[in-house]
Amino acid sequence: MDFGRFIQYIASGTAYTLGVTLIALPSGLLIGLVLAFVAVYGGKVPGKIMDFYSTILRGIPPIVLLFILYFVMSGAINLSPFWAGSISLGIISSAYQLEIFRGAILSVSGEQMMAARAVGMSKMQAIRYVVLPQMIRLAIPSWSNEAAIVIKDSSLVYAIGVPEILRRAQLISASTQQPFLAYITAALIYFALVFITNRVLGRVERKLTIPANP
């Protein structure tokens, strides 16, 4: 097999890697963000439930949840490998993002909430206009870490047969006996994806910095 085709075969798995990441990361963001606010402002019982949610999910290796969702639950919900992979990574990521956002919310001082309520804002308004804009900025650095982790964890879906970068590298390494080239190619693609993502998020972070309050 010539070199160009070799690289192209592995690189064409990038579409699946991006697909899984682009489903898992935003859904984890949405769930994590909502749950973080519930955890901080929701009162005692919802707070405990959020603790439970995040403790359990952060304690399960992503590949175990993947197998449970794909093989064990298949009688109840019949998911394709791609969706089983994306959903399980999204669920796990939501637990980590819950913790990231919880920390960010708590670093916005509690007095601001009190002050907002004192000038007549409702709790929802205070969250929307006072807490959220600040905590999002605080969360970006640790969030870009999580983004990198999800991109790399997306390689796990190879185990249930999604032809993403890693699985393609395995197959081509098996048929050509050139493992070095195959895995170096895979490593470089993952590196490029993570590098670009971090660069973009770094730029977003700088753009959003409040000039008066660096």
Place this chain on the structure above:
Amino acid sequence: MKKSLIFLVLVVLTAALIAGCAGQKAESVLDKIKTSGKVVVGTSADYAPYEFVDDAGKITGFDVELMEEIAKRMGVELVWTDMPFDSLIAAVQEGKIDMSISCFNYSEERDAQVDFSDAYYTSEDAFLVTEAFTGTITDPLQVAQYKIGVQSGTVQDDWVTTELIDAGLMPESNLSRYERVDQAALDLQSGRIDVLVADSVPAKAIIQQTGSLKIIYEGMLYTGPINIVLPEGDTALREEINKIIKELQGEGFIDALAVKYFSE
């Protein structure tokens, strides 16, 4: 906290139970294949020449061409699903794929989980070593004194585990189980294992590709007939597949394929 914990555990268990019961289907997979007009077949395309990826990035090989002919005779479209070898049986069991062709030998443990078609080919085992290896093996059990590598979940894995480790001939620490046979071949070349136990046909393909290994023993251990893996208890599907395999054997189709892929 404690109460809510118990409650949540109960909810999860109930959900798992419902999921488990819902998993038992009555209708034959054959009906599903005929109505949808396509058959979804799983394979682990890392086992040349049975199943591998060709220069164009397409799945091909002995098993693959055979399955394509079987699908053609069933009058349905064939959809390939590639997944790691040790995920295939679970995928057939759970109905994720309709069947799997991936150089499967018969074994009792597998038969308890899934059904087997009639054999379409008979394979042998080989002990693969480096050119520098000086020992000789006349009785396969003699291999117990070396560090051995196998592909996990294969019948070779089964043989080494049962006949050598469980029988007390070698410590389990001397066995390395690999996800794929080419990984094991790499460790053989780098000296981490002394002997690679594998199906003889892929073993010969590895020798050709690397040009630096040799076979010191060839024979039937737990291998032998290879079969297509089918869902448990699906008689209609099994009869249909067996009928086509018999036709293909009668016409010499399978022999011709074996010459094409296995002759050195």
